Amino acid sequence: MGILDRVVLSLYALALTIISFLTLLVTFGWREPVEWASTIMMSSSGRTTVGVMSALIFLAGIRFIYYAFKRMPDQAVIHDGSMGEVRISLVAVRSLVSRVVSKIPGVRDVKTRVYLSKDKTGIRVALDVKAALDANLPELSDKIQKAAAGYVQDIVGVAVESVKVTVSDISMDSRR
Structure with a gap:
């Protein structure tokens, strides 16, 4: 795994950690993350930003799934x-x-x-x-x-x- 993949993996893990932490807080009754998300999704620039970030996270996930099942050449x-x-x-x-x-x-x-x-x-x-x-x-x-x-x-x-x-x-x- 190259340096670029390590950086992407670190950012991917950080993004998923933040998302899961905020989701956990919402399940305990803290409603502000839901309100922030609602406010962001109301504007077109917010939807575009969320869409681009979601697409990047999705593509990174697909890349890591590919690497997980990629057969290494026989050494x-x-x-x-x-x-x-x-x-x-x-x-x-x-x-x-x-x-x-x-x-x-x-x-x-x-x-x-x-x-x-x-x-x-x-x-x-x-x-x-x-x-x-x-x-x-x-x-x-x-x-x-x-x-x-x-x-x-x-x-x-x-x-x-x-x-x-x-x-x-x-x-x-x-x-x-």
């Missing part, structure tokens, strides 16, 4: 084998990368994200690593990049375009 690496197509999901690749990186000495925790490249011929890997206190970070990052890229190439058979390593935290724990 998988595809190989053509001798007996047909072989699909390896990015979730499986992520698990493999997490497993190999977590075994490297100096790595305390790893969060892995895997993306298909734009031309869908390779993958990109992004890692958030929690490193040991005594780890040499440049060496550790280099080991992580080489291990992740090599493992994916050997096991999955897919080229790794990039492995981005972010050391997000240093662990005070002295294990491993």
